[in-house]
Amino acid sequence: MTEAYIYDACRTPRGKGRADGSLHEVTSVALSARLLDAVAERNGLTGPAVEDVIWGNVTQVGEQGGCLARSAVLLSGLHESIPGLSINRFCASGMEAVNLAANQVKAGAGAAYIAGGVEMMSRVAMGSDGAAIAVDPSLAMKTCFVPQGISADIIATEYGFSRGMADALAVESQRRAAEAWAENRFAKSIVPVRDQNGLVILERDEYLRPGTTMEDLAKLKPAFKDMGEVMPGFDKVAMLKYPHLERIEHIHHAGNSSGIVDGAAAVLIGSKDFGQAHGLKPRARIRATAKIGTDPTIMLTGPVPVTEKILRDSGMSISDIDLFEVNEAFAAVVLRFMQAFDVSQDKVNVNGGAMALGHPLGATGAIIIGTLLDELERRDLSTGLATLCIASGMGAATIIERV
Numbered sequence: 318m319t320e321a322y323i324y325d326a327c328r329t330p331r332g333k334g335r336a337d338g339s340l341h342e343v344t345s346v347a348l349s350a351r352l353l354d355a356v357a358e359r360n361g362l363t364g365p366a367v368e369d370v371i372w373g374n375v376t377q378v379g380e381q382g383g384c385l386a387r388s389a390v391l392l393s394g395l396h397e398s399i400p401g402l403s404i405n406r407f408c409a410s411g412m413e414a415v416n417l418a419a420n421q422v423k424a425g426a427g428a429a430y431i432a433g434g435v436e437m438m439s440r441v442a443m444g445s446d447g448a449a450i451a452v453d454p455s456l457a458m459k460t461c462f463v464p465q466g467i468s469a470d471i472i473a474t475e476y477g478f479s480r481g482m483a484d485a486l487a488v489e490s491q492r493r494a495a496e497a498w499a500e501n502r503f504a505k506s507i508v509p510v511r512d513q514n515g516l517v518i519l520e521r522d523e524y525l526r527p528g529t530t531m532e533d534l535a536k537l538k539p540a541f542k543d544m545g546e547v548m549p550g551f552d553k554v555a556m557l558k559y560p561h562l563e564r565i566e567h568i569h570h571a572g573n574s575s576g577i578v579d580g581a582a583a584v585l586i587g588s589k590d591f592g593q594a595h596g597l598k599p600r601a602r603i604r605a606t607a608k609i610g611t612d613p614t615i616m617l618t619g620p621v622p623v624t625e626k627i628l629r630d631s632g633m634s635i636s637d638i639d640l641f642e643v644n645e646a647f648a649a650v651v652l653r654f655m656q657a658f659d660v661s662q663d664k665v666n667v668n669g670g671a672m673a674l675g676h677p678l679g680a681t682g683a684i685i686i687g688t689l690l691d692e693l694e695r696r697d698l699s700t701g702l703a704t705l706c707i708a709s710g711m712g713a714a715t716i717i718e719r720v
Contacts, residue, residue: 368427373410412682494669619712
């Protein structure tokens with residue numbers, strides 16, 4: 318089987334996902350096209366150089382609807398013979414795009430792909446597309462559906478994570494992200510966003526709040542307490558599934574949950590022959606990919622079983638992994654991952670994560686793969702694992718190995 322290599326990975330800075338965010342004026346298709354052009358420019362690609370563009374985005378409605386991937390190809394400078402495929406695996410959409418591309422290269426179905434994703438959360442509101450699991454009573458009742466914030470609080474309650482533990486992780490995420498920016502650790506991957514006149518409108522992640530303290534976070538009210546305990550009373554729904562819980566401890570709030578932001582990311586994946594034909598040096602190979610379904614009520618525990626699966630399938634152990642990127646959807650997700658595998662925090666999200674930098678849903682999976690690769694290179698380490706929890710109860714993971 319052909320090996321699949323990463324030749325490049327880039328992303329936009331993440332803008333605040335509000336009307337006053339720096340990227341609010343940019344459409345999803347325009348931001349996607351900018352990243353596709355950046356990949357082509359950075360790697361000297363011309364003509365029908367890649368087989369396909371696989372692009373993840375979660376809220377596929379309005380300007381993010383249709384086949385956004387193909388629209389982005391047509392708006393970009395890529396050759397019109399390159400098609401586009403839009404996919405949605407919720408928060409892992411960007412990672413699934415990369416994994417699909419890698420596995421097609423391995424199978425010989427094309428020599429190269431551009432894969433990644435986008436989400437403009439300031440322009441297309443999360444949840445505005447509707448979802449059967451949330452709005453269809455027959456499915457919601459069958460699955461004991463609760464919102465993700467309640468799921469995160471269930472994890473905290475079930476596995477013994479306190480508000481203080483979650484807040485400490487969030488403060489550390491902010492510290493690490495600020496340090497990473499101060500040391501220009503993201504410089505290799507960042508593609509500044511420009512307006513129609515060529516003026517830079519964003520060149521740094523703007524969501525992070527450097528200097529955040531435990532005292533700052535202690536002032537924030539639990540974000541999901543009312544929806545859990547008052548009408549519609551999701552705590553009672555959850556305890557139909559988990560009757561052993563006397564109550565659910567609501568520890569999550571805006572400071573220890575992922576930020577709502579705009580952003581996009583792209584990864585260039587190809588075979589060895591593709592790299593040789595275009596004079597490109599591979600940076601890493603995609604050693605393994607995995608996905609799994611999990612309990613849809615607690616919903617966000619997927620990084621644990623999918624990591625067990627990807628290690629088992631690849632004949633590896635947790636000790637073989639030098640660095641981890643575990644999406645910081647909520648603090649409890651990362652705390653549970655470190656608890657389950659007894660992994661040191663020194664190896665997890667070493668440049669901060671989504672609690673500090675934000676989580677542009679469809680792009681995040683591709684972002685953390687690129688961040689992982691950059692940091693492996695910076696530290697001269699070999700192997701990294703990236704993983705995300707996913708809405709409706711799923712998990713996804715990718716293992717990369719430098720070459």
